[in-house]
Amino acid sequence: MNLTALYLAALLACPAFAQQTAEHNDAFRLVAKIPVPGMTGTWDHLAADSSTSRLFLSAQEDNEVRVIDLAGRKPLHTISGGFNRPQGEFFVPGANSLAVTNGRDGTLRSFDGKTYEPIKVLSLTLGADMMDYDPESKYLYIDHGGVDSNRGPGALAVVDTTDWHLVRDIATEYRPAALEIQPSTHRLFVTLPGLSQVGVIDTRTSTIIARFQAPRPTKPVAIALDTADKRVFVGTRSPDNFIAFDTETGKTVATLDSLSGIEGMYFDAAHKRIYVTGLDGNVQAIQTIDPDHYKELARFFTGPKAGTSIFIPKLNLFCVALPPADGKVAEVWLFEPLP
Structure with a gap:
């Protein structure tokens, strides 16, 4: 049994997730799969230029940055050297x-x-x-x-x-590790995995002014910010959880089960959702009910070790980067949030 089949077998063994797929789920519409030939390792982080519809991907083992034309749905350039x-x-x-x-x-x-x-x-x-x-x-x-x-x-x-x-x-x-700036309050929120904390930095004085404590020994590695509702979200490993903190008090207001090997986390302000990807190859969408309550809206498999992602609000696109596996070339999958 190949690697993809093993992942799918484990996923489908759980009845709650069996009905959720990339093509049929309650959070997204899959709009494109863009092949990226010649990529041989794993992806790390992504960046986007929404004004030109370009996506940048770090191919870490290849020592390259790949550039994708999101509008044309094709590779555009490779930065190397x-x-x-x-x-x-x-x-x-x-x-x-x-x-x-x-x-x-x-x-x-x-x-x-x-x-x-x-x-x-x-x-x-x-x-x-x-x-x-x-x-x-x-x-x-x-x-x-x-x-x-x-x-x-x-x-x-x-x-x-x-x-x-x-x-x-x-x-x-x-x-x-992961960090989010809130320019309106001159604060920066940064995860400190070794301390099981989120540090709050005053960017005017360059000092840590508060620390939000997560349960030890959990390691917060991903972060997203809901400025309107005054919430900072973190994704943790060991255990794999989604935690919502009050940005003013530092108190934990909600905790949910999340993905294994969380890599990416993004907040979609228009739909009041949090999107999470993990090294287990899954995507999770979490819906805000109110500032203190959240529920899982969708969870589905994309590909082995496909933990790298980015949400681009101006393009209304959620992008997931899949490394090569089981003889298939690397791909970038594009999703549009459902209403």
Whole structure:
């Protein structure tokens, strides 16, 4: 039995999920499958430029960034040369540039968004990974390091995207992971897996002003933010849970069972839903009932180790990246949320 068949057999063994598939579920409509030939490893993070309908994918073992034309439903370009395990990505719209972190050499590499030519290489520390952007200050925040992962002191690098220089580091000691900025309140929420916490940072003072505690030894690795309802959502491993925190008090207001090996989590403000992907190859959609209550709307399988995803609100698209498996080429699946 091949790998895909094993995943499907395990999924279908659970009656609650047997009726949910990528083609038939209560949260999405599958609108396209885009083949990505020649990709040989696994995907890491994704980024998007909604103004040109482009999707950027880190092919970490191939040391490449693939560019997909979402409107044309086809591969567009491959950025290669100089990468050392590309991981996190962020497209900076105002600067029309792409930022890519490299986990093995700890660098941040920036590229012209039109020509794909390199702009600058900035050295951080090992494990440079996920990012988020403050459009008011034009600062990009990048997680790197971590004493709990033998990468030196953990920190968030603050980089000015107008000239790509390092403004400062915000010390976290332990490894920071997923992060979300709330510009209206000058707060940044960052998961600290080694502490089972969500740290709250004041971006004006660059200090941690609060810590939201998840049950130990759970590891929060993914994050999404509902600004209107004052909720921050995290996806955890060991155990695999969805947790909703009150952003003002830090109190846990809801917990649900989630996916194994959570990788991505996104909030869809228009539909009041949270989308989750995990390394078990599943997609989970969670519906907000009210700010204190949530329910699972859908859960379905896409492909082995297909944990990489992104939601693009301006295009109303949820994208899931599938690595090659069982003789099939890598693909990007595009979903539109159902009303």
